[in-house]
Amino acid sequence: MKDPHADHMPSAAHHTAHDAGATTGSHEHSIAPAPIDHTRIDHSPHEHALHAEHSGHLSDDDAHDDHAGHGGHGGHAGHGADHVAQFRKLFWINLIIAIPVVGFSGMFAMLLGYTLPSFPGANLIAPVLGTVTYVWGGRPFLSGAVSEIRARKPGMMLLIALGITVAFLASWGATLGLLHHELEFWWELALLVVIMLLGHWIEMRSLAQTTTALDSLAALLPDEAERVEGDLIVKVAPTDLAVGDVVVVRPGGSVPADGTIVDGRADMDESMVTGESRTVVRSIGDTVTAGTVATDSGLRVEVAAIGDDTTLAGIQRLVTEAQNSTSRAQRIADKAAGWLFWFALAAAAITAIVWSAVGSPDAAVIRTITVLVIACPHALGLAIPLVVSIATERAARGGVLIKDRLALESMRTIDAVLFDKTGTLTKGEPTVTGVAAVGDRTPEMVLALAAAAEADSEHPLAQAIVRAAQDRNLTIAQATGFSSSPAVGVTATVHGEKIRVGGPHLLHEEGVFEIDAAETWRGEGAIILHVIQDGVVIGGLKLADEIRPESRDAVDALHKLGVEVVMITGDADAVAQAVSKELGIDRVFAGVRPEDKAAKIVELQTEGKQVAMVGDGVNDAPALAQANVGIAIGAGTDVAIASAGVILASSDPRSVLSVIELSRASYRKMKQNLWWAAGYNLISVPLAAGVLAPIGFVLPMSIGAILMSLSTVVVALNAQLLRRLDLTPANSTQTILGR
Incomplete structure (x- = not known):
């Protein structure tokens, strides 16, 4: 069955920013950035x-x-x-x-x-x-x-x-x-x-x-790893592991190799990679890095990389390379x-x-x-x-990997930092940022019904709605009769009532009007979904790429250092301006195609500025190379990392201040x-x-x-x-x- 959310996608068919003619960069709306991989960089012979x-x-x-x-x-x-x-x-x-x-x-x-x-x-x-x-x-x-x-x-x-x-x-x-x-x-x-x-x-x-x-x-x-072999668990040296092996990580134990969690949930101490002492929850499907520690419960991890291909080995090579660069x-x-x-x-x-x-x-x-x-x-x-x-x-x-010593020396002279928006200042995934209710309904009621209808969908927007309901500790009822319609939305029966969630095509099909808040939300570049109960609009959901909570502090601190903060994005101007206004960013380049990002760096440099570019995507690589200092942030791709002089192991934009x-x-x-x-x-x-x-x-x-x-x-x-x-x-x- 086809997933319903053609209309939920950030596209002209759906609404919002792209109704305004936004251009989408090749990664600007990617929902799940690739995990950092430090292993495919051409290292110097001195490493x-x-x-x-x-x-x-x-x-x-x-x-x-x-x-x-x-x-x-x-x-x-x-x-x-x-x-x-x-x-x-x-x-x-x-x-x-x-x-x-x-x-x-x-x-x-x-x-x-x-x-x-x-x-x-x-x-x-x-x-x-x-x-x-x-x-x-x-x-x-x-x-x-x-x-x-x-x-x-x-x-x-x-x-x-x-x-x-x-x-x-x-x-x-x-x-x-x-x-x-x-x-x-x-x-x-x-x-x-x-x-x-x-x-x-x-x-x-x-x-x-x-x-x-x-x-x-x-x-x-760890000195040894516990490999699952059928019904047995066999202790082996980490060097004996192969890609595809499943290993057991005991509570308080270290992960022996990079991999993906196939069973269990644990608070992971990732300070050796990110520099942050705060633990991070990791569960089935999440990637874990060799050397990180499962602090409170056990896991089973399928090995994805071993030996010199692990993140830890990559970090060691990067540090050594930096120490040996002139x-x-x-x-x-x-x-x-x-x-x-x-x-x-x-x-x-x-x-x-x-x-x-x-x-x-x-x-x-x-x-x-x-x-x-x-x-x-x-x-x-x-x-x-x-x-x-x-x-x-x-x-x-501290989670900052210096690949090029010249980049480290140059950072003290930087007077403009250019951030890529999606995945850098924002999380790169949709989040419910507003709920409006009509009549005697409450926002909680609207969100709970929408989450019940969306629960069987795997679409990122549907998952964002369900996650928002869970975060608010709302009860999500069991829905029946789930169906989806491309470019329209989803339909399900909840408590015997027909609940539909979708975009503008759903409103047209039902012959109803959008809520009053929709116009304001659209001006902010948000994604707008309406919730309809038995043919009546009962509310709307505002979804947007959530701004990282650390971004505001990063921008404020850069301003205190006298550094101009610039944002670049492929999103429409309305989306970019909303983020810019919330963070207090000095200058915005919106609707920029991937191949034009490097040109914007040149534009800043011709103004006499020393520019640091912070990005995480494949389309950021030319800009990272063009900047006086290129900084690849946490969830970046191999290409971005290879083009950068500094790599931030975490996705925290405040790491720029550390550099x-x-x-x-x-x-x-x-x-x-x-x-x-x-x-x-x-x-x-x-x-x-x-x-x-x-x-x-x-x-x-x-x-x-x-x-x-x-x-x-x-x-x-x-x-x-x-x-x-x-x-x-x-x-x-x-x-x-x-x-």
Whole structure:
């Protein structure tokens, strides 16, 4: 039997907006948007390597070369915790070795005024253990220097290696009597290596925390799944599941793979995807994501995607891809680090020449080593990547997936946000927004009778009517004799009376007139259905695409930030203006065909605006690509996601505020770190060279090493402050609105 609602459809045959000549975009009236799928994006080849080679701290292939060295840091990729353990071990062992090196160093004894013990071999303790410190403790820096030389991209590791090598050779020269005894630097060398290892340990731990936080997404999956095999339930590893398998999810258990609920109903904790702590009800036919938790009751789920095809795997790839993409700020940092290497080398050469020229060759060596050590731009290498790593990880936990770091940087400059209406500002499904009754009937009576007549229909408008009655806790009577008539409506017998629900053709067929409210509703672009009882109009129903309750806060918060809010839709102007008026939107583009959306972006850009486009449909893809920042929202399609730089895991429009807040906070941290790292070097190098020696101030080499490591620690700790951001959509919006 044919469903009755040709007349219920938003079409000219039905009424309302399209009576006014609305143009329908290809997804503007889609009732059920496809669930988000993060799996079909072409990912960069770096997606499997996070921070490779202290990688650094860098992001693209060139950047990998830049810090290839950090050699001892080896690939952080997937091994962050291993490198933390290695540097911790190196630090503690070399600290223990450094104690006798310092204690038996002749120059250190002379400085403190004590006499060295005179047992056989005492004079070899400092040189032998100092050599162990240089070879073993200094190995990460020496191997990193070799990598930088091979890559023809000298950097911080080469500076460190030069400093400790000069100190090592000078110390052996002094020990063997070939050089002045004041050039015996064993104690300085040991402390320098220990301090450098401490700085790198702290740095590695900072990076590993970010990597671990990302890896923790994988830990959301259960260790085993319960697969239904006939009458049996068999425990298997999630990796052994196949598409089509049915699995049991116990109360409090995690979903092992993406799928569709085939039995049961539960409140699902989806915070790992959306960032929101509030649970969401999911029942038969709804999709669930791997890693989400059924909090209160059990489910049976038919597996739809496994392994790398799951949403969770897609999120991990997106976050990794973002952390490995290059940003403008990163390129500036890389260039600055390169210049600082040559600046330090030139300063060291000038220092050696000047101090030698004034007759102090010993001081020349000391000052040169100090310059090489203190000028190491290590903090600069960490300044940007650590901020980006933490920012993208925090964003993912807030339901914001950064696919392109350039998009994240650009969001802070956006001055116009263009929202697609259907599925973004609205829910993309019809909802009863008004009920009018005629005579002595009440709105509740009209709605209950309409719901009874529509109960056997599967049409979206019929389901909206039934849902509205259920939400109001109305009793829906059992109807009989259900029938439907295309382009007219439905007919059923309720309590022995003939009830009909339909659009304008039904009124014409019955020879009755529409209710008084119909004209006003039509002006608002609503869908209008009339309810007729035994040939008499007893009321009308107003249906519209329901506005998301979060949309108003999103618009208000954007206005408070000075951002213009624009809406674009394929709906008629009446529909668009009704939504615009309710939300307080600044500007509306109505009746826009899908292929013309990108042109509207260009129109805004020619006005000098930096535009962010928020959309979810296939027809939004060209506009998302054209915008300065494309944002695909929750229920978006694969095509929309592939065209966007930012993906919002939820369908909450307030998530846009989270992106802006994150962009501004990240930029502040990047700027602070760049100023600290570069400024520190520019100030400290002249001091290390001895420019204040004429007034009696000479910076000791060990203090120089401490300051260099301290600068790295400061940058790392400053970046860690980003972890305090709460990027859930509700919190970001409330913060901006000052509530």
